[in-house]
Amino acid sequence: MKSDFKFSNLCGTVYKQGNLIFTPDGNSILSPVGNRLTVFDLVNNKATTFPYENRKNIDRIALSPNSTLLISVDEDGRAILVNYHRQVVLHHFNFKAKVHDIQFxxxxxxxxxxxxxxxxxxxxxxxxxxxxxxxxxxxxxxHFDDVISISWAPDSKFFVTTSKDMSARIYSVNPIEGFVPFTLSGHRDSVIGAWFTQEQNALYTVSKDGALFEWRYQSIAPKTQQDENDDVGNDNSMEIDEVPRRWTAVQRHFFYQDHAKVVCAAYHASSSMMVVGFSNGVFGIWELPTFNNIHTLSISQKKIDSVAINRTGEWLAFGASKLGQLLVWEWQSESYVLKQQGHFYDMNCLSYSSDGQSVVTGGDDGKVKVWNTISGFCFVTFSDHTSRITATEFAKNGQIVFSASLDGTVRAFDLVRYRNFRTFTSPTPVQFSSLAVDPSGEIVCAGSQNTFEIFVWSVQTGKLLDILAGHTAPISGLAFSPTANFLASCSWDRTIRTWDVFGRGKSVESFTHMSEVLALAFRPDGKELCGSTLDGQLSFWNVDDALQTGTIDGRRDISGGRKAEDKVTAENSTSGKHFNSLCYTADGTCIIGGGNSKYVCIYDIKSTILVKKWIISKNLSFDGTLEFLNSKNMTEAGAMDLIDDDDDYSDLEDRRDNALPGTKDLSKRNVRPEIRTKAVRFSPTGRSWAAASTEGLLIYSLDDTLMFDPFDLEIDITPETILETLDERDYLKALVMAFRLNERQYIQRCYEAIPPTDVKLVARQLPTKYLERLMKFIASYMEDSPHLEFHLIWCTNLLVSHGKYLKDHSGEFLTVFRGLQKGVGKLHEDLAKVCNDNTYTLEYLLSQAEKN
Incomplete structure (x- = not known):
């Protein structure tokens, strides 16, 4: 079992706070997601998260004009300088103050x-x-107050700044003889931004109260004229260079948006277009200097925090931190290029599809979202539930998603038509806390947390088949055996019970523990069961004999992190020292678990030792990240981190409470989110695992590209000898030598050099010890290669030539089979989409061919 899983991607969170920026080519957008940074490729439809982390949530980002250097600054002013293309941290720097804006x-x-x-x-x-x-x-x-924004002139010799002191100032980068910094005043509220025009002869400023001023660099007209009797040769005129000039407000315009405040604005110099975002979720596009309103649209229920324009001025990006929304709008065609939103509150559960391509998540906001693990995008959201989602599961065929909620319903969603086609309810209203679907997808079970019963429904008819009673405390987990037709349930009554759901002939087995059972998981072969208890123990049971085979004490491994208000140290704290989610690896040799801490642990079951421990986040904006607290941050009023010292609510309308008397909105409390893992799952392919955490959906995968792992390497096997063998058309020998060297580029070169007519012969003569490596390579290479038929020819011939060996060793090749299934399924989806989009074109071409 390999343990070198590296952080791969972050889904479930698309925008937290800060500014959005487009890359210079205009095809990608950078969005801060907590203390990480995600790049959304709008052309290839793919999202990638940088592996590095800031100390706290990122507040401002800046990208150099040649897109080589990236600077990300967190809330405290600590910055990281990154090589954008290589995603390597170059330098750490501390500005020692909050940075409101940073610009190259x-x-x-x-x-x-x-x-x-x-x-x-x-x-x-x-x-x-x-x-x-x-x-x-x-x-x-x-300036006399905090500076809010910075904007550079096109020639890079000047820049203009705006401040909360209701003014803007123009500075020169280098000293210029006779130049004095200009102050532009006249606004009645904080100036949000100021921008030069492309010719640099005009300047626009926008204030928070919705005023837009146009400034021009004009000469000052003389107040008095000289007498006609004056000497014409001496004082009659003034040279052009000596005419005094100053910036003058020539136009004043106002945005009238139902008393909404301006929150953000952006200006596109080449097209003279101004985009303004308001506090009521409305944005508008104005053409300058005529101030014609081109477009106005409401895109969010909360205020728009950030707006950006790409290089060509065609795409507009908007970010709303309250709802975690990220939108890219093409204003000319009035269509969305990108529209993504994460879970509004915590993410509670997740489940992988059978091919590992999709992940379904459920959150406190009552939404069920399905994410594509390859692109990182959410492609469907179901909002039918009215309360918190507690469990989600995929059916075995991968086309149906089940979800259980505290609203008393279990719903089935169709991923073909994207609709809720079944709703399962109980005779009396209950709150469902767990969910399980049998391997055939015909039976769905849900456990309640208030009546302590298990409800069994038929998926085909939607009828309630049975109610299983016996537990005396809330049911915390359900799981069907992968191989046998029985159900296992765990409960706070310190027992795990097995139920014969189909026959009811088998007596109910009960596995007693020393503490409350919080989670359970079956081994892929169905012969072993693991349960996690409140005292931090992992207990392993033989299902057939109902005997305990081993235990693992994970209290010290999973515990960690001290909250800001904890009176005791993290070592002596009793909270967070247990696993609330478990999952076996694909080969069944290890088990992974997560809990209410920043750690995720993986154990080797046979030796009962800790293989590796991952820290899911180092973000100090979360509670429970630090092991030790600094006493200087503690005051008589509490922890300094929980005291709101931000002056963003200095305005009267921000401080006014419009709630009804006697009501209290608990969401307005200044409470730091706590770092924890709600669920962990291994991908069926065994190549990655995912964690539903406070940060979002974290995906860790194996990184084979940077690891040198030779296999039976000899001194005469070199890249040169491999290429010489390939030139001699000894394809099998060259391929075997490439596998022994284990350099991907040479494996790929030998693989593609084999003619399709020789694939059958090479596949038949391939030694079985290289079979797993070749099938893994084909499964991973399918995602990036356009040679569809070539891959399918290889898969067919390998399965035909080595079918008996693969059947006898199916347990060893389980992850390989699932990887191939994932790759072939992805090819089928892409090809089917292309064919469906071109159905009429193909019919026309075929009809023309028949005529000719």
Whole structure:
């Protein structure tokens, strides 16, 4: 069992806070997701999360004009300099103050950052090794309150800043003789942003109260004319260079959006287009300088926190942090390019499809979302439930999703027509806390947490078949045996029970534990059962003999993290020292578990030792991340992290409470979210595992590209000899040598060099010890290669030539089979989509061929 799982992707969270930026080519957008950064490729429809983490939630990001350097700054002003293409951290830096904005100059030589009432301009580091990569160029002062935004002129010689002191100021990067920084005043509220036009002869400023001012650099007309009797040669005229000039407000416009405040704005210089986002979820597009309203649309129920425009001005990106929404809008065609939203509250449960391509999640917001593990996007959301989702499961065929909720219903969703086609209810209202679907997909069971009963329904008819009673406490977990037709349930009454759901002839077995049972899981062969108890123990049971075969004490492994209000240390705390979710690996040799802490542990069952422990997040914005608390952060009023010292609610409308008397909105409390893992699941292919956590849906996968793992390597096997053998058309020998060297590029080269007519012969003569490696390579290469028929020819010939061996060793090749099933299923979906989109074109071509 390999344990070198690396962080692969983050789903379930698309936008948390901060600003959005497009890449210079305009095809991708960067979005902060907590203390990580996700890149959404809008052309290839794929989302990728960077592997590095900031200390806290990212507040501002900036990308250099040539898209080589990326700077991400968290809430405390700690920054990370990253090589964007390689996704490697180059340097850590602390601005020692909250950064409201950071921008690279258009030429890429400098970047400017706000620092309280000041502005700092830094030199952009180069690509050679430097003792101090980031050097301060100059510090600028002049504002009387915090600086909000920075915007550079197109020539990179000037930049304009806006502040909460209701003014904007123009600075020069380098000292210019005779130049004095200009102050633009006249607004009656905080200035959100200011931008130069492309010709730099005009400037636009937008304030929070909805005012837009147009400023132009004009000459000052003389107040008095000279007398006609004055000497014409001496004082009659003034040279053009000596005419005094200043910035003057020539136009004043106002946005009238039902008393809504301006939250964010962006300006596209080449098309003179202004996009403004308001606090009521409405955005508008205005053409300048005529101030014509091109478009207005309501896209969110909450305020729009960030807006960005791509290079061509065709796509607009919007982020709403209250609901976690990210939208990309093509305003000319009035259509969505991207529309994603994560779970509004915590993510409680997850389940993999049988091919490992999809993951279904359920959250506290009552929504069921299905995510594609390859692209990282959510492709369907079901909002039929009215309360918290407690469990989700895929049917074995992968086309049906089941979900259980506290609203007293179990629902079945069709992933072909995207609809809720079955709703299962109980005779009396109960709250369902667990769910299980039998391997055939004909029976669905759900356990209640208030009546302590298990309800059994038929999926075909939707009728209630049976009610299983016997537990004396809330039921915490259900699971069907993968091979036998019986059900296992665990409960807070310290027992695990097995039920014969179909025959009712077998007596109910009861496995007694020393503490409350929180979770259970079957081994893939169905012969072993594992249960997790409140005291941190993992108990393993032989299902046939009803005997306990072993235990693992995981209290010390899973415990960790001290909350800000904890009176005792993390080591002495009793909370969070148990597993609330378990899952066996695909081969059944290890088990993975997660709980109310920042750790996820994987154990080897045979030796009962800890194989590896992962930290799901190092985000200090979450509670329970630190092992030790600093006493200087504790005050008489409580922890400093829980005291709201932000002045964003300084306005009267933000502080006004419009709630009815006697009501209290608990969501408005300043409570830090607690880091924990609600569910962990291994992919059926065994190549990855996922965790539903406070951060989102974290996916960890095996990284084989960076690992040198030779197999039967000899001194005469080199890249040169492999290529020589390939040139001699000894395909089998070259392929075997490539596998022994285990360099993917040479394996791929030998694989593709084999003619389709010789595949049958090579597959028949391939030694069986290389069979697993070749099938794994084909399964992984299918996702990136366009050679559809070539892959299918290989799969067919391998299965035909080595069918008996594969059948006798089906347990060893289980993960390989599922990987091939995933790859073939993906090819089938892509090909079916292309064919369906071109049905009429194909019919027309065939009809024309018949005529000719």
């Amino acid at each position: 100059s258009p030429d890429g030589k400098y970047f400017a950052a706000t620092h309280g009432k000041q502005i700092q301009v830094w030199k952009t580091p180069g690509f050679h090794r430097e003792f101090q990569p980031i050097v301060l160029h100059r510090r600028y002062t002049g």
